[in-house]
Amino acid sequence: MRLYAEQVKLLYANLPLGVAAGLLNALILAFVQRSVISPAVLAVWLGAIVVLSASRFAQAQAYRRAAPAPHEVGRWGFWYTVGAGLSGAIWGSAGVLLFPADLAHQTFVIFVLAGMTAGGVVVFSAHIWTAYVFFMPTLLPLTVRLFVEGHDTHLAMGAMSMLFFLLMVVTARRMYETTLTSLKLRFENTDLVAYLEKEKEATENLNRELVKEINARARIDEGLRESEGRVRAVVDNVLDGIITVNEDGTLESMNPAAERLFGYARDEAIGRHFKMLMPEAEREEYNDYLGAHLNVGDGKMIGFGLEVTGQRSDGTIFPMELGVSRMQIGRRQLFIGMVRDITQRKEVEHMKNQFIAAVSHELRTPLTSMQGSLSLLAEGVGGDLPERGQSLLTIARNNVERLVRLVNDILDVNDIQSGRIRLHLRPVDLTALVERAVDANRAQAAERGVRLALRNGPGAARVQADGERLLRVLQHLLSNAVKFSPARGAVEIEVRRVDAAIRVSVTDRGPGIPEEFRERIFQAFSKAPSDNAPSQDGAGLGLGLARAVVELHGGRIGYTSEPGAGTHFFFELPQWQDKPVPVSAGR
The missing domain is CATH 3.30.565.10 (Histidine kinase-like ATPase, C-terminal domain)
Known part of the structure; x- marks a missing residue:
């Protein structure tokens, strides 16, 4: 129920912008088609858009004021889906009612409906069935109309419309799955933060008790033993692995989390060189790393958040995050290492990269088709266009090129964040x-x-x-x-x-x-x-x-x-x- 409530919240968050964009597109479409479609038909169709847009905007405001609890969102989700279906039906009727005889205006209708469908992929990504309810009535009437026309060009465009419909369904499904995964991870993170806050409070309470007990005891040795026991309990129960290494690189201690992480029992590991926890091909590098830190003259954290590679007792390799600090005990120096398995984080990053690659492919495919179709029209394949048609065609080509640049910018951002970008100097x-x-x-x-x-x-x-x-x-x-x-x-x-x-x-x-x-x-x-x-x-x-x-x-x-x-x-x-x-x- 909490997950569905968040999905509905995302849908209503996107609703005002989606309604505004749809209304603007409707006005542009009506303006362009005014010379080829009956004014009465245009007025009825545009009036339906305006009435529905006003009601959906009012619905969004009502949802914001109501701020429903998770168990109350069912009817809000239902009426949102109903509104999406009505919107799709009205837009789908444009493929029949506003479909004129000349190819240029037909192409513009197809372009607008394709754009509304592509926009719906983002707007309805939080709930897949709402996306389906919008897609089908939006594109299917147009597809049927194109096949009914019977000309080769219309048959080809009808086939392309079906292909575009399938691509939008696949893209919407992938975005929905990604959104769902993101929401689940967010809830898990929220629960984890609450758990950690609770554990933090427990640890702070434990520390306060330690101070009280140490101050209350007359014999310092007994207080120190009790304090050591409590600290050991904390170390043994933390989620991160903790190891200590001496100046020679020999392991001197390992907490249970580190035992579980590397697959070694404490008695197997203590007394051996810490290189046993690293892949064989990288062990010399870790020798140099320890030697370099011996020249650091303070006890602060000398390496934290380092992403390195570890090796378990069974030989499996895994990514881990390493933090290293140094402390002085008498004349001895010890290195304390905190290690954390980041396999899951790496998998999430990989999923993000796969998602961006998939989205770029799914967007580039229809954009490339649209660019090609518009270029053919510009070259006169569909016949000579009037001056107004040429102007509209130029606007369409410029907007498609803008979308291509936007996709390229998004890919560049991802390449920069992942370190894959290369300069040709x-x-x-x-x-x-x-x-x-x-x-x-x-x-x-x-x-x-x-x-x-x-x-x-x-x-x-x-x-x-x-x-x-x-x-x-x-x-x-x-x-x-x-x-x-x-x-x-x-x-x-x-x-x-x-x-x-x-x-x-x-x-x-x-x-x-x-x-x-x-x-x-x-x-x-x-x-x-x-x-x-x-x-x-x-x-x-x-x-x-x-x-x-x-x-x-x-x-x-x-x-x-x-x-x-x-x-x-x-x-x-x-x-x-x-x-x-x-x-x-x-x-």
């Missing part, structure tokens, strides 16, 4: 690269009535870099500056030398960055609110990617901003010389 003229980026963004700036002003730079400014990666950094910065600039404003771009580095700066005269947003400006999916840039414009990945790429080049990125006066972004890279400064080509 070579000497690059940064001034020429900036000019190229400015030229590529002039059209976007012109559409918003913004002028791009490139100041005269220092001539050739060469850096050791991956040119294509840096070009994307520049495009993100320029796109943001244009987006937040007022109409008839200007964006200034400058390249100059700063000591031994080359600095590129982009300055706009927009509203500036809100104070409360600045701490998370470089976080993924973070977007600053602005009247000049609607919140839905962009995914909020650009600045995070820009910072990661600049830092991988050995540079730094930053900004200054003043409310109402604009924002100044800049990044600096080491200037290229005959012997270039080494930079990281990957994490």
Whole structure:
């Protein structure tokens, strides 16, 4: 019941945005089809959308005010699914009622319905049956209509619609399973935190009792023995393995958790070198590790959160997290190691990577098909299009390309986080690269009535870099500056030398960055609110990617901003010389 309540909560959290997006798409579709569909039909269909959208929005507000308990969410989930089914039915009717005779408007209807279905994959990912209830009435009427038309083109599009339907079902199922797994893990983590808090309180109570008993006893030796017993009880019952090693690398103690972790009984392990707990191929490396730490002159933690490889008594290899501290007992030095099996965490990370790879494939496949279809239309395969049709086709192609860029950005974020990104470094003229980026963004700036002003730079400014990666950094910065600039404003771009580095700066005269947003400006999916840039414009990945790429080049990125006066972004890279400064080509 708790899991289902959380699923319903996620559905209602996504409802206002989904309703708004659906209403906007309905208005766009009605506007485009107004010349080829009866006004009465359009009015009835659009009126149904508006009425349903208003009722679903009111339903979302009612759910938020009610804040139902887990045992009360059943009817909320039922009515949500009913609303999703009605929404799908109304959108599905567009495939019949708003399906005109000319191919261009037919294609636009197909495009809108495909987009609504793809959006439903995300909106309904928390509950698979709700997704099915929305998908089927949305796409099946269109598919039937295409087959009924009987022409080869329509038959092919009908087959593609069926394939797209199946792909959306598979994608929704995978996202649902991932969401379900995430929710279960979250509940398990919550329970684990509560358990640990309880254990922490018990341990603190135990420590207080130890202090009271030690102070109460007259004989120090008896108090020390009791204290040692209590500490031993804690060590023997903690979940992490604890071992102690002397200066020679010999194991001197091992708690029960470490025995279970490595599969050795205490008597088998004590007195042997700790290398027995490591894979044979890596044992010399661990010798060097211990020798290096012997030169550290304090007793603080000298290695924590290190991900290393362990080996059990039966020879199996497993990933573990290692923390090492050193303590001085008289003239002896001992190393205390805390070890934790992180196999499950690695499996979760692997599942995340598989999920991102699957999503990218499932999104790229229909996007590639859509790109190809739109390109064929642009080349005249479906016949000559009127000027209005060409304009709509251009809008559609631009939005598909935007989606492709978004998928690529998400994959780049994942590659950076997992350390798989690689840079192809070579000497690059940064001034020429900036000019190229400015030229590529002039059209976007012109559409918003913004002028791009490139100041005269220092001539050739060469850096050791991956040119294509840096070009994307520049495009993100320029796109943001244009987006937040007022109409008839200007964006200034400058390249100059700063000591031994080359600095590129982009300055706009927009509203500036809100104070409360600045701490998370470089976080993924973070977007600053602005009247000049609607919140839905962009995914909020650009600045995070820009910072990661600049830092991988050995540079730094930053900004200054003043409310109402604009924002100044800049990044600096080491200037290229005959012997270039080494930079990281990957994490």
